[in-house]
Amino acid sequence: MSPSTSISPFSKAVVNAMRKLYPESLADKSFDNTGLLLEAPYDPNQNLNDSVLITTDLTKAVADEAIARRDSIIVTYHPIIFRGLKSITLQDPQQTSLLRLAQAGISVYSPHTAVDAVPGGMADWLCDIVCGFIGSKEKPQLLGIKESSSLSKFYSLDVKYPQPSLGSVGKESEFPHTREAIHPSPAPVPAGFEGAGAGRIVTFGTAQDLSVLIERIGEATGWPGAISVAIPQGATIQSMKIRTVGVCPGSGGSVIMKSSGELPDLLFTGELSHHEALAAIERGSAVITLFHSNTERGYLQNVLSKKLADVIVEELGDSCRVPAESLVAVSQADRDPYGVVVLGDRVQG
Template sequence: MSSLTSSAPFTQAVVSSMRKLYPESLADKSFDNTGLLLEAPFNPSRRQRNSVLLTIDLTKAVADEAIKRKDSVVVAYHPIIFRGLKSLTLNDPQQQSLLRLAQEGISVYSPHTAVDSVPGGMADWLCDVVTGAITPTSSSSSPSLSSKLQSSSSEVYTKAAFPQPPRSTTQSSPTPHTRSTIHPSPPPIPEGFESAGAGRLVTFSTPQRLTSIIDRIASGTGYPAGIPIAVPQNTSVDDAYITTIGICPGSGSSVLLKAGVPLPDLLFTGELSHHEALAAIERGSFVVALSHSNTERGYLHSAMREKLLTTLKTEWEAVRSQALGALTDAAKQGAQGEAKSDAYADVEVIVDVSERDRDPYGFMVLSLK
């Protein structure tokens, strides 16, 4: 294996694990760009840790974090390379992050809409949130508003507050409901992923108070300082009951507002435009649009980290065992051979969620002084 023409063995195991969990064929290739977006060459003499950093967005702050941690791979849910590049230079801040990561031997993988589509993926996690199937394990996850919001130099508004999703959750019995995929993925569908597709429709067995659903959303997403909600004219949030919820992480218009699809009682997504929200409430539906990535980030803590860790441990053990068995005594000789042998001998597997990742929008709310 040449150190100049391939990625690190551990990196290859990460990519294989992600593809097993979130098949790239289930991503919406009509617009999306998923897969291994940056493949850093393997340098056995300067080996990275067998660690993965999960993030929603690959920002400069997250890149700094990965470099400091000496991770092998950043799994960035949103693709940092979305459209074709004509150049890759230090003038562009995002390209600068990619070049710095490559220099440090860190690869970047982006799964995006494959995570939305799979059974048990991000859309189903949001279904668990609204049905009360998951709850934070920490009693401190529900701070009072006064303790959550910091004072500001502004005399009218608090400092910007950014939600911090619960780091761990427990499974609870959900409110009785059925769920279905709004736009099933086209065939061929990989075995075991038959219910894959964009968006989910939750239908409760009995109508639920809208205020109770709002409380569940707040709990599951880290108690944001404000929850934007669009309300039909001449209706009251306190009096509203919800039977159906249309769910789409991120930007939901292309999934929830497609022509010919009946509108549910509540649309729960990251963002809709002004006119899209207006069209929904004119048709009698409520809308909760929580800021794009606030509907996504909690999944990394609640589900993806453990899923990837479990799969990656098995994958890495198989890769390293096979490689160590195939390495001849001659191949182990010299500095390169010893470093390569050491890389395969390393049993460590770490998957963490970024501490620096956050939605670009925070909430400044009216001061309660």
């Protein structure tokens, strides 16, 4: 039987499920490229599994993983295609991954900023972190490399994220607060997604200690090897009080820094440029960054994966042939390109 001119029924169910959970109309089309990026023709002779692999970035390692697992489709948070392509060749490593996936019959879907924008999405997950909804006092098992030499290497520590709530907007908190989108999504907003938009501003009823917020972020993100913090000169972490927090997954400069009015007391995001961070602390604000994708990966692992499995089951109905927990897997090869190297006993003092 020759390949058809459409993706597999399972992959189609995954795409429909993602569009229900994270409508593509909520993505920022001014720069983003969301949707079905690679539609691999369905060939039943390839015997792919009814499974989807979730990743933050579609790298060669993740493509290898999906091909070895025989997944039908990859959901990659970041689009592997951002701009128009004039050719697709084997000379470009990323294009090579796309060609290999197409050959294997594996499709690729990217939701990106639609996941950020929806109520209960990635931005609200970060709000939940600073508001104390998500966290574990138990430090998780570190799965990174540790050497007993004088140079102890902790590169891209892989950690087991604590299990979060599935979005706690409107829930009672021991730290009363309000939250709203920094840049509300333009009308018309799909029914059920009122309040969507880029970034969030959290306003606490009572100012919080910066040191306490750092502790909450450490707990919720699996106690990473380090957290980057910038504060105004002359201030200390122990002395700073935080009433407002600007939150944005990934690279938050264009969302938080361009917000109307004064900057929030704290900017919490994946990364800011040197000049953005400098401008923030010169205006009296503090900054916390975690590396770009470390503000995103935990949501994919513990929230999106579970929501997606449930909606896929609804989409498939009686044709669902495997348990919900077997439909969705989170990539084991995915990691942030940056890591932390701890210099061990070379550090003096």
